[in-house]
Amino acid sequence: MQYHLNGFQSGDPSVARAAAVAPHKDAVDVLIVGCGPAGLTLATQLAAFSDVTTMITERKSGPLELGQADGLACRSVEMFEAFGFAEKVLKESYWVNEVGFWRPDATGGGLTRVDRIQDVADDLSEMPHVILNQARVHDFYLEQMRNAARPILPVYGHEMVDVCKTDDPEYPVIATFQSVDGENETRKVRAKYVVGCDGARSAVRRAMGHALKGEAARQLWGVMDVLAVTDFPDIRLKAAIQSVAHGSILIIPREGGYLVRMYIELDALHGDERAADRNVTPEMLIAKATKILAPYTLEVKEVAWWSAYEIGQRVCDTFDDVTSDVRGTQMPRMFIAGDACHTHSPKAGQGMNVSMADTFNLGWKLAAVLRGQSVPALLETYSEERQAKAKELIEFDKDMARLFSAKPRGASEAEQFQSYFKKHGRYTAGVETRYAPSMLTDTGTHAALATGYKSGMRFHSAPVIRLGDAKPMHLGHVLKADGRWRLIGFAGSGDEGQAGSAIEILCSFLAKGPIARFTPQGADIDSVLDLRVVFQGAHQKMKIEALPNLLLPRKGRYGLIDYEKAFCPDLKNGPDIFDHRGIDRAKGALLIVRPDQYVSKVLPLSDFEGITAFFDGLMLPV
CATH class of the missing domain: 3.30.9.10 (D-Amino Acid Oxidase, subunit A, domain 2)
Structure with missing residues (x-):
């Protein structure tokens, strides 16, 4: 965890030094309906951005006290690490x-x-x-939201009774809420985007004209x-x-x-x-x-x-408000997530986990568009990616529920369930998701450079040693939920970042090209595109002072040096990440990793044209 960048401050470093929570306004960037796992995941992600205004509402009178969901897949705990509270979950x-x-x-x-x-x-x-009880997961999210760069407190005791689009170009959606305390007080909220995380009886889904099918x-x-x-x-x-x-x-x-x-x-x-x-x-x-x-x-x-x-297993045909006849010409303004658009049996432990994965996918996309970093078409990928995954998981869930309820008439039939469980452990762990090729994901042209990192799948962490302070850690734990794209470079043999090496040439290209093109003036050089590099040599033999400037960037108001960009394999405890994740030792590789930790592309270190084309098709220059 890094802090003190812009001056020394005592106290809990997890608490952002933000302004006091402002009164709830009647016009917001994002309106979230529902304080379940999907809604809180989205609100926590958006709270990380000081320039995004978010409101989250809930018809119940206060936070959840006793939850029904309990199982947290491995992938969900990886996500909690990105938010900063995995250790609390693991402890309890x-x-x-x-x-x-x-x-x-x-x-x-x-x-x-x-x-x-x-x-x-x-x-x-x-x-x-x-x-872990769902209510405790909610507690951790609520704490994170309170301590974030743009603190958010849920508005409890308000039920959404209507939501519709308007001709207001700035806030094209308006929602009407009614107090549930018996006073029949109504309130209208204008929003740029509305996300329905309001459960299987979703009012947002009904307003969009969608239905759960199954x-x-x-x-x-x-x-x-x-x-x-x-x-x-x-x-x-x-x-x-x-x-x-x-x-x-x-x-x-x-x-x-x-x-x-x-x-x-x-x-x-x-x-x-x-x-x-x-x-x-x-x-x-x-x-x-x-x-x-x-x-x-x-x-x-x-x-x-x-x-x-x-x-029951049910799913909606689409997870946003754009109909098929105008898809591609009209951008979505309303979305649904979690039980509002798919339901599962509890047997495979998918419900809460898939719901949180929905909004972890959506949150960074909304922020990128609202902050002017990415083209609005990025928002279309939410429904494309998550609806396809929901359908896959529902088919898996049907088989799991059917086999569990089967009356075994012999040993061979009884063994089917445990065999199925073993075979599909990746699904229950939540790590099987693979997004199809799109503007965010390539077809795997250069997959041989890093066979352990498939395009469209989540970045699979592995042990490394941080060069600056020799700290053993997991490389995936640098992928925080802060909206930044990560470029993970794996250096080829003999490359220590010296002048004329592939890594040094890559750093020079990135600094003058994509980073200069997409980073706002005055912002830290890694605030949009964050480069990290893993070298092959032992960390004790590396010369950190010889690294390119981009791997020792000066940041903050004092121009302090960030020493946490370079890594080496953990040769003492192992495994060696290059062997473990199938990295081509001779050529190395470059991974472009999305803000939600999924691998978009695997490229040669020298494929500057491919890097440029990818980000130019997705992001807006400053």
Whole structure:
């Protein structure tokens, strides 16, 4: 973490020295409807920009106190690292290290563990899969928003009752809110962009004329968080249990060492029957869980929370307000994210994670357009990218839910679920997303230069040593959620940044070309395009004083030198990032990485034409 750039300041360095929170205005750049995970992710991203005004509203009277979602995929924790609160999540959460699979024993009279596997494969991510109450994740987001460059406080107790477009060229969307405290007070807010993060019954989605499409599985499930005493041996492991006659249970241990969540299969729904028609009670869930776990015992001491739900997977045709007949000529002004545009079963742990990924994708794009850095067409890529990913994940979720509910008629059928789980671990970890070629992503022409970094996929971190202070760290942790593009250079053999080397020539080109073209006058040289370079040699043998100026940039009002741009492989602890991520040692490589940590292009270090063409097609010169 870097601070003191513009003068020494004592106190908590995570708190930006920003002006006091201004009163909520009636005209904003971005209006976010809904304080769920999607809305808070977006607001936290936008709060990082002092020149973007954002309002986030919520019909409930205050912050969430008890959340329903619990699983946080590896990719989500990587994202939390970019926001700066991953350590807090990791400290409080339950880490899902292994998974046990249980099914009826050979006699049919009991249960037996048939497999116990590692939950996250080695090197899938540097972050674990964890379990933490959704409300605590909200708390961390709210804290980050309060401490940001443009502090944001949610407006609670206001329900959006209407939203429509106007002919106002500056604020073309207007939303009407009504107070929910019984006073029937109404309020209108004008906005440049509106984002509906208001759940499966989204008012923003309805106003846009969209609908969730799909079919329910007609399978009823119950879920409860309990404090219980049991002799079931895997109660502190994630465990999938399939019985012959009584259905299935998914056990998810919770944070704190004692609490456990149980997803319990109930009977199928019939005809027009809904979950509410069954009059499910906690006692019913406990009784069913006891039958499934038999001959093991279950004595529930307290039910902290419970619910009943019907499995369903639905998705909208598009995630913005532009219809197909004007796509490409009309830019979007309204968007939907999270449950407002796709719903999943809880089994694969996708709901909250995919929702946060939606707005992590959208946030930097909105900021780039609002700040005049990028062309408005950038906003069209949100629906293109996220709708395609939602459809893929829904198909995966359908298969996962179907296999989990299947009644195993033999060992081979029972093994299908655990085989599917092992095979698709990348999906449950959240790292399988790959965006299709577009203005943001190339087709992988130079993929051989860095086989471990595929265009369209998230930047896969690996250990390095920071040259300036010999700090062992993960390279991916420099990719903060601050709206900057990263150019990650991997130096070829013998290149230490000396005069005439490929890295030195690249630095000279960037400083005089794209960086000069897109960086506002008076701003730090790395405020828009941030170059980092990994050299092949041992850090103790490198001469930092010989590096090009762009890797020792002078910044801030005092012209202080930033010593955190150059890295070397961690040759002591390993693995060597060049071998580990398939970097061509002779030629090196240059990665263009988006502000949301996805790789846009892999290029030769000398492909100045390719670098220029990419940014000229996307960004606006100053």
